[in-house]
Amino acid sequence: MRLLIVNPNTSAGVTRRIADAAAAVARPGDRFTTRPAAFGPELIVTAEDGAEAARGVIETIRRAGETPDGIILASFGDTGAEEVRKAWPDIPVIGIAEAAFAAARRIGGPFSIVTFAPEVAPPLREKAIQHGAGDALLRVAALEDPLQGDPADVAETLFAPLAALCATCARDGARSIVLGGGPLAGLASRIAPECPVPVIDGTQEAIAQLRARVAGTPADPTTRRYPA
Known part of the structure; x- marks a missing residue:
């Protein structure tokens, strides 16, 4: 599964953390590419931050090149989700929130x-x-x-x-x-x-849910990773 994971914040350190979290649940054959927003705030707090970050997210995806199987937006504002779905309607998109x-x-x-x-x-x-x-x-x-x-x-x-x-x-x-x-x-x-x-x-939930969506099977965290 090929995923583009975009950190809507520009923090390089947070982007590395997100990449590491994704790698921890990767399976053989998976290819996860994690990138920060092309521009915008280091940490999104206000609505103005979010609007600027969404533009940065769009630019990052435009620069990505090949079409992934899915896109993850790795901020709890799901920043840019509406804009990304409108620009790339054929690619599954999910935010971590x-x-x-x-x-x-x-x-x-x-x-x-x-x-x-x-x-x-x-x-x-x-x-x-x-x-x-x-x-x-x-x-x-x-x-x-x-x-x-x-x-x-x-x-x-x-x-x-x-x-x-x-x-x-x-x-x-x-x-x-x-x-x-x-x-x-x-x-x-x-x-x-x-x-x-x-x-x-x-982040790891978004990967699991996109995996299920690509495979056409339901995601079930109660049996996948979370014991009763």
Whole structure:
């Protein structure tokens, strides 16, 4: 399966994290190409950031060359999804928020979103509502301090408090946890042993769901990676 994975942020470090998360679930014969937006913000926070990033995403896809089997938009704003689907209507497109919330719905019951900074929490809640998962959302749990430094460092420097926050959400009744934000790509597998409920990685979910779509089979996270 040939996938083009576009990080709508321009952070090289976050793009590497996304590429590593994708590689961790690759199968023999898969070819995943991961690229940042051609231009735009290093981290998308505001609507203005998102609009500029969407233009950068379109330019990245235009420069890609060959036609992939699918396109993944690896930000939790699903940034550029509408524009990409309009420009390339014959290519399956999925955003990592869309994929993650679909997984949470299939697992069933209430879920929480865990993220790394308070400024990104409100857009995550809005995205859950947009994707029809708002009624099941218990809370968006964010670390208290605003983001400082390179977003690519978040997963390493804040691993312990993020893992603790996931465990707290599980104790409060969440049946699954969505890790919110491209900088957290690849972190779910590390947190999972410390959390009693499934921890969902949007990038890896998007790959699984595109794989199922290309193969013409239903995606089922409850049997694929998430134990009952």
